[in-house]
Amino acid sequence: MVKSGINVRLGRRAFLALAVMLIAIATSGTCAQPPAGMEIPENLPKLEGPVAITTIGQAPGAMQIGLLLKQLGVTNYVDTEENPLSADQLVGKGYKVLILHMGTSLKGMGAAGVDLNSEIARCNALVAEARKQKMFIIGAQIEGLKRRTDDSDERSNKAVTAVSDLLLIRAEIDHDKYFTNIAKDKKIPLIRTKEALDFRYALAVLFGKN
Amino acid sequence: MQTIQTIIGYLYYAIAAVIGIVIVANFVRSRDVRKMLLYAIVLSPFVLRVLRVK
Amino acid sequence: MADSKGNSLVIKIVVVALWLALIIPGGRQLAAHRNYEEAVVLGPGVTEVKKLSDWAPYVANTPNDCSIYVLDSGVPGGSMLVIGGTHPEEPAGVLSAVTIVENVVPTTGKIYVAVRANRSASTVTRPGDAYPQFFNINTDFGKRTFRMGDRWSNPLDSWPDPEVYVHYPSKQLLAYMDVRNLNRTWPGRPDGMITERTTRAFIDMIKAENIDIFVDNHEAELEYSVISTIVAHQAAADVAAMASMMLSAGEFNMGMEFSPTLLHGLSHREVGDHTDAYAFEIEVPEPFLDRVRGITDEALLLEGKDEFVMRAGQAGLLYEKIDENGWNIHERVGRTNSTIDMIVQMFAMFYPDKPITYESLPMRNDIVANGLGHYLLDPAQAEADRVVYE
Incomplete structure (x- = not known):
């Protein structure tokens, strides 16, 4: 079967390419140069774990960041939909960094059982506790345009950017310079990446794993 | 539960058949061509359902 | 007188x-x-064709006693069940399953495929919405004809609907017609209505065969937010998140969604809750399903080009991009297959003790380059015992 042969070759090639990528991910080291399209500001803070991560709006981005941090060897805790991170969960765990991911669940607020008002109240309570504990707060958005579609996403963005010490986002969601302008106004660093996987490089730089 | 559903299903087919017969009776009694056409159109889904076509 | x-x-x-x-x-x-008898040719990897009733006698002699294609490598490993045709109005899911049956040769583990998971729903369309009854895929040997279907089981197989559909066992109230929706009736029950019995049969099968990966193929309208995405049960979220990032970085944009814990009846929720399988749903774009579409015909179904949907996109009303190239069936089937493949590879990374490997799965780039029809076999050329009719 000729076409089978073609497919086998393509499959193996794809698999080899994937294997190379996986090896790159699995190792804690990163490339010397930033990935294409990434802008790394100077004078970034040197951060260390453990890290607590949640999404204000219950989108899955928090978990994606958690996976990348895990691969970098940075201890982290990602909350779940059933048990979203609360202020009292920040107490006594020694967290040094709080990552607030922006974006609301696309299954719809009702279907996902998410109420954005309560999510923003949770965000404010988390920030109040994090400040008490002198935690560094990163506002992140790894999922791109899929989480910048409606008013709910904008409210999540607004709530998180207002309290962040650093913004780490996909460049495509900054098409209107919303995040650039906020970073300028607040005089906080902004890291923009082209792809979700590029977050690994940015996180490696921030957590001294490069 | 499956038995109850089956019985209800058959009842609905019987109801559809009865309604179809009533429509046919009205069609036969009718003298107005517009009503005849109306009865014919209304009859269609009942016939298709009873014959298990649609 | x-x-x-x-x-x-x-x-x-x-x-x-x-x-x-x-x-x-x-x-x-x-x-x-x-x-209509829809032919499926058994590819070189198919070792056995079973019926769903082999695991669940309560669906025997019903329209939903579909064929289950078994691709057994004979080498111990993981197991995967891919179902197409949950919603037969989403043909990429069906055709993805057909390409697996007709091409894939497993080398480790076992793959099960249902091409027509809700066969009843494939025996009815929506004439009122101008749905075509059939669609044809151009192949190297001529056309292959498939049934176009509906979202819901045929009322001839499940009538009447209840006034309110009370989902079993959650008791959640759902829309009445969704008692015929295969993606609202999981985990089902053996004495329920036909669609509930079907999902329960799949649950019994998944448990009996210790399925590790469950994939439910779907398509979505561009007006709907859950599109170009993998929806995953929380147990499978790590695998889906990595698959999403890898696909988006290397091939095409594919997001990820958590399966909502409070919305019941969906495969990714209930298969994950009621079995040990890692449950995923794949959604690729199908402009045919958009309510703002124009002429509804076979061309729209297969080419996915529509000026009205495009205008909706220009007005910022859609959740996925669309241009004059549309979303053709090759792209949609290809993306579905590549996503399945990435899920399998990420699963192997997280759970190396349950490998599933195979050859000859047509991937997105292959299908777009060569056309979907290149990966469909000719029923006329196949031996009679290597053709199954759905």
């Missing part, structure tokens, strides 16, 4: 003749669609 009676009789005969002239050809078309 006699003339009047006579005239009336003549008019009635004419009306009946007209009615028969409409209803007989129309009825024949509907019956032909319902009874």
Whole structure:
């Protein structure tokens, strides 16, 4: 079967390419140069774990960041939909960094059982506790345009950017310079990446794993 | 539960058949061509359902 | 008076003749669609064809006693069940399953495929919405014809619907017609209505065969937010998140969603909750399903080009991009297959003790380059015992 042969070759090639990528991910080291399209500001803070991560709006981005941090060897805790991170969960765990991911669940607020008002109240309570504990707060958005579609996403963005010490986002969601302008106004660093996987490089730089 | 559903299903087919017969009776009694056409159109889904076509 | 009676009789005969002239050809078309035998050729990897009732006798002799294609490598490993045709109006899911059956050769583990998971729903379309009854895929040997279907099981197999559909066992109230929706009736029950029995049969099968990966193929309208995405049960979220990032970085944009814990009846929720399988749903874009679409025909179904959907996109009303190239069936099937493949590879990374490997799965780049038809086999050339009719 000729076409089978073609497919086998393509499959193996794809698999080899994937294997190379996986090896790159699995190792804690990163490339010397930033990935294409990434802008790394100077004078970034040197951060260390453990890290607590949640999404204000219950989108899955928090978990994606958690996976990348895990691969970098940075201890982290990602909350779940059933048990979203609360202020009292920040107490006594020694967290040094709080990552607030922006974006609301696309299954719809009702279907996902998410109420954005309560999510923003949770965000404010988390920030109040994090400040008490002198935690560094990163506002992140790894999922791109899929989480910048409606008013709910904008409210999540607004709530998180207002309290962040650093913004780490996909460049495509900054098409209107919303995040650039906020970073300028607040005089906080902004890291923009082209792809979700590029977050690994940015996180490696921030957590001294490069 | 499956038995109850089956019985209800058959009842609905019987109801559809009865309604179809009533429509046919009205069609036969009718003298107005517009009503005849109306009865014919209304009859269609009942016939298709009873014959298990649609 | 006699003339009047006579005239009336003549008019009635004419009306009946007209009615028969409409209803007989129309009825024949509907019956032909319902009874059409859709060929699936057993590829070199298929080792056995079973029926769903082999695991669940309560679906025997029902329209939903679908074929289950078994691709057994004979080498111990993981196991995967891919189902197409949950919603037969989403043909990429069906065709993805067909390409697996007709091409894939497993080398480790076992793959099960249902091409028509809700066969009943494939025996009815929506004439009122101008749905075509069939669609044809151009192949290297001519056309292969498939049944177009609906979202819900055929009312001829499940009638009447309840006033309110109370989902079992959550008791959640859902829309009445969703008692016929295969993606609202999981985990089902053996004495329920036909669609509930079907999902329960799959649950029994998944448990009996210790399925590790469960994939439910879907398509979505661009007006719907859950599109170009993998929806995953929380147990499978790590695998889906990595698959999403890898695909988006290397091939095409594919997001990820958590399966909502409070919305019941969906495969990714209930298969994950009621079995040990890691449950995923794949959604690729199908402009045919958009309510703002224009002419609804086979061309739209297969080419996915529509100026009205494009205008909706220009107005910022869509959750996925669309341009004059549309979303053709090659792209949609290809993306579905590549996503399945990435899920399998990420699963192997997280759970290396349950490998599933195979050869010859047509991937997105292959299908877009060569056309979907290149990966469909010719039923006329296959040996009779290597052709199954759905």
